[in-house]
Amino acid sequence: MFDLIILLSLLLIGYGFGTYNERRHFRSIQRREEELQDILAFSTRRLPAGSSADVCLVAGNVVISIDYFKKVSAGLRNIIGGRVSAYESLLERARREAILRMKAAAREQGANAIFNVRLETSSITKGSRGQIGAVEVLAYGTGLTTR
Amino acid sequence: MTDMIITNIEExxxxxxxxxxxxxxxxxxxxxxxxxxxxxxxxxxxxxxLKGYTELLTESREEATQRMIEQARSLGANAVLNVRFSTSSVTAGASELFVYGTAVVVK
Structure with missing residues (x-):
């Protein structure tokens, strides 16, 4: 009985804070995406012909942790299969944040476009029971400063 | 930093x-x-x-990149092209950050 109460309160805390954090994060992502709209990111590897510019490598990374509610709901999903929407939003957040940080790094260097953007995702887990669950997304590309 | 040119495109x-x-x-x-x-x-x-982890990984990648640059410099290169990053977890609690590219001389 006592265990059940602990589990329920953990779920509630996870759900409450997790949802709040996620909403706040999405709002901040949206705001900064508008700010950095003028820096274009391309995933093509060829530069426009005849361009003469300074290049530099720019990168941005972020580690985002899952919350307890997501962990449990994803665990339940594992039994019946189907879309795990709890993780979808987590990864979307991480990717958009990483791209934003890359763009911010590009602006710091004075670059105005980013070519050959690559995204890499890795999961960070610790312990046999996967006590710490988090994803890391790294975005990197070549920043171009037109002369 | 240095005069070494680092890009992940081929030119x-x-x-x-x-x-x-x-x-x-x-x-x-x-x-x-x-x-x-x-x-x-x-x-x-x-x-x-997890800000601590984000910082840790950023620092580690910078260190790996620095090592790559040193190796390129010892070969006499002035640019590294087609750079790729790769991450793998070795054991629980430790991860390897790997960066590689092609060293070239450009003019």
Missing amino acids: VPGKTIIQHLGMVQGNTVRAKHAGRDIMAGFKNLVGGE
């Missing part, structure tokens, strides 16, 4: 490659320390960014 705009010097690489294996893990354990309950 340097406005310059020509005059010599290929082969692949250069840099890596580092990092473990997290306990303090960060306690904070991460708490964050695992409520969700959100």
